[in-house]
Amino acid sequence: MAATDDRSKPAHESIYGVVARIPRGCVATYGQVALLAGLPRSARQVGLALRELPDSRPIPWHRVVNASGTISPRADPVGEQIQRALLEHEGVRVDGRGRVALRMHQWKARS
Secondary structure, eight states: OOOOOGGGHHHHHHHHHHHHHSOTTOBEEHHHHHHHTTOTTOHHHHHHHHHTOOTTSOOOGGGEEOTTSBOOOOSSHHHHHHHHHHHHHTTOOBOTTSBBOHHHHBOOOOO
């Protein structure tokens, strides 16, 4: 894993701050997190920040899904299985294709 560039540290911290606010049983999209973090049109940066999240940080990364409400595929499918299990443990229904009903579970955040 590549080391985080010093310039991206403030952006990552903003992203982590938003993700930490997502309530149990809710999800947010990568784009929604980016917007709330003051980084509009930076959904990929959210994904990068979450990939680089240290295991020691208690940030609920599993509550972030893609724009269609789907758990994003990974090179190692174990990560997808973990995310699904964590979401289901919180009462979030995930269908057979790894999709969450955003109408039901999407976080209605106040900026």
